[in-house]
Amino acid sequence: MSLRSVSHSLISNLKSANRVLINYPCRRTCNNKKTTNHPxxxxxxxxxxxxxxxxxxxxxxxxxxxxxxxxxxxxxxxxxxxxxxxxxxxxxxxxxxxxxxxxxxxxxxxxxxxxxxxxxxxxxxxxxxxxxxxxxxxxxxxxxxxxxxxxxxxxxxxxxxxxxxxxxxxDLPPLQQLRGQLVGTIEAPARRLLQTLEQPAGELHSVLDRRI
The missing domain is CATH 3.30.70.1730 (Ribosomal protein L10, N-terminal RNA-binding domain)
Structure with missing residues (x-):
């Protein structure tokens, strides 16, 4: 075997050994990772x-x-x-x-x-x-x-x-009370408008009754 062949063989063996040494600690570290157990x-x-x-x-x-x-x-x-x-x-x-x-x-x-x-x-x-x-x-x-x-x-x-x-x-009123207040607020203008429209008719009816 030539000197060049022997040197090449030694270098190859050293590289293989280094790969084993480098990889082995990584595997060991990975295997030691565990889930934390709380009391x-x-x-x-x-x-x-x-x-x-x-x-x-x-x-x-x-x-x-x-x-x-x-x-x-x-x-x-x-x-x-x-x-x-x-x-x-x-x-x-x-x-x-x-x-x-x-x-x-x-x-x-x-x-x-x-x-x-x-x-x-x-x-x-x-x-x-x-x-x-x-x-x-x-x-x-x-x-x-x-x-x-x-x-x-x-x-x-x-x-x-x-x-x-x-x-x-x-501190807010109960929901049912709030709903009632809301309905009252919405209906109030309509009631006032209806009263305004009905008032002249009522007055006219009263006048006609007195004349008859």
């Missing part, structure tokens, strides 16, 4: 918070400034009473802000995350306004009386609300 408690809370966000018409966020156990119990009792002794289920839930933020980010309400500051508790209900017209107003008023709770905002149905928006919405 069961975190998974449970994440699922609970996701259910609160997605399956309730109204979700209002309050900052919780060291609310005591007794105070929390009193607030829950108030919600039970204004809901008709539980006829319209309402909840006040103290949440872990980080996990609640993670749950929000996976929903169409992700922009609410900017409201989260410090310890948080969540008021939620799926009650229908037609059946319980004063529920939201009485609930928010009762919660707002506690100085350790600060309303930050929330959502009703698919509408995101600031603190001012929530206060305006809960």
């Amino acid at each position: 069961p408690r975190r998974v449970y809370l994440y699922d609970q918070y996701s259910d609160i966000i997605n399956n309730n018409r109204a979700v209002f966020i309050f900052q919780n400034n060291n609310l005591g156990v007794n105070e929390f119990t009193q607030l829950r009792q108030h919600l039970f009473e204004v809901s008709g002794q539980g006829a319209a289920p309402t909840k006040l839930t103290v949440v872990q802000t980080g996990i609640f933020s993670a749950a929000l980010r996976q929903t169409k309400y992700a922009n609410l995350e900017t409201l989260l500051s410090g310890p948080i508790c969540i008021f939620s209900t799926n009650a229908d306004d037609a059946e319980h017209p004063d529920l939201l107003k009485k609930s928010v008023e009762g919660l707002a009386k506690n100085k350790k709770l600060l309303l930050l905002g929330g959502k009703i149905d698919d509408t995101l609300l600031t603190q001012a928006d929530v206060l305006k919405v809960v």
Whole structure:
């Protein structure tokens, strides 16, 4: 075998060895990638918070400034009473802000995350306004009386609300009353026009009656 053949063979073997050494760590790194396993408690809370966000018409966020156990119990009792002794289920839930933020980010309400500051508790209900017209107003008023709770905002149905928006919405009259007011507003001009048209005819009829 010539010297050139031997050199060519050695170079080929070295290239093959280098390819093995270069590729092997990559395969090892790829095989070590694993899915993150969260603690069961975190998974449970994440699922609970996701259910609160997605399956309730109204979700209002309050900052919780060291609310005591007794105070929390009193607030829950108030919600039970204004809901008709539980006829319209309402909840006040103290949440872990980080996990609640993670749950929000996976929903169409992700922009609410900017409201989260410090310890948080969540008021939620799926009650229908037609059946319980004063529920939201009485609930928010009762919660707002506690100085350790600060309303930050929330959502009703698919509408995101600031603190001012929530206060305006809960202060609105019931839907049926609004409809009645709207119908009255629409019909009022027509009634006034009809009265104006009927007045001369009525006066003429009165004059003719007196002359006859």
